[in-house]
Amino acid sequence: EVQLLESGGGLVQPGGSLRLSCAASGLTINNYAMSWVRQAPGKGLEWVSGISGGDDSTYYADSVKGRFTISRDTSKNTLYLQMNSLRADDTATYYCASALALAGKIDYWGQGTLVTVSS
């Protein structure tokens, strides 16, 4: 059974940093395209960033480009999202997601971790 378990969310001040983690079990993240998708309170889904399986190409939404960095540690089978220069509009539940390809269907979703950016 595939499980994606996010952690690292919490309350952070504007301008601060946070690193989210997504520990995977039941799949080897190096063989999959992994993404972060967020959902602001009461709002819709927004794809934030993705990393391709195999070649490690990374992609970012314009809203986070230059501030967020996606990476993975294959030895720990864990995906990360380093978030810097956080703003109030980054407040959201962040979901970890896996797919065979970034352009493809998302087969598995984590339960999400809440990030709140507020002073």
Added chain:
Amino acid sequence: QSVLTQPPSVSGAPRQRVSISCSGSSSNIGNNAVNWYQQLPGKAPKLLIYYDEQVASGVSDRFSGSKSGTSASLAISGLQSEDEADYYCAAWDDRLNVQVFGGGTKLTVL
């Protein structure tokens, strides 16, 4: 403002059929597969339909998908109260190089 356009809400009575539209452009729906996700209140999204019309494993065949040009549609037949949820369409956008989602449609079963 979402790249893919969905109606904010739809409703239907039990046992009726409803459909949810998703409109995009040549850089997303027109050139890539459309996937649909269901999000129950307080839960993570779940894959419903992939590659425009394929029903995901374990999903009821009351759900169906279709696509024509730069628009796609999700249909739900035999509505049940458990279908009350938010529904999202999604596709890769070749111009933006990101996955784009619709704004979501809230389904209410009357």
